[in-house]
Amino acid sequence: MTYQRKKPPLDPCPVETVVAMISGKWKVRVLYLLxxxxxxxSEIKAATGAVSQQVLSSLLRELETDALIARAGAAALRVSRYRLTPKGHALVRLLAPVAAWGTDLLSEQGLTWQPPPTVQGAEKGGGRFV
Structure with missing residues (x-):
């Protein structure tokens, strides 16, 4: 079954369009990890924890369809790696102030947030939420 986003309302709103792309329990977390x-x-699944394989497959397809992520396969290894596209990097840069605001909001409530560890401790520069 192919993923198709709901048709936009007769009077589309740009913010609602973006929110529809990233809505769901795991999408923002996957974008953050990437x-x-x-x-x-398997690394995304391990880093997200409770998400089922079927749900993760579905949301990765949705993010690919929306051109936020891309899959680069290593044919010899039969392993695909997911990465952010330029469109995905642009979205992450927009989410950074939202993440900072959310961190402040959590702090006001006496809560703290710790980013999930990277797989194998490797990080690439730029585009991080916080």
């Missing part, structure tokens, strides 16, 4: 490094499916 902003730190390219990852294989």
């Amino acid at each position: 902003s730190r490094q390219d990852l294989a499916f």
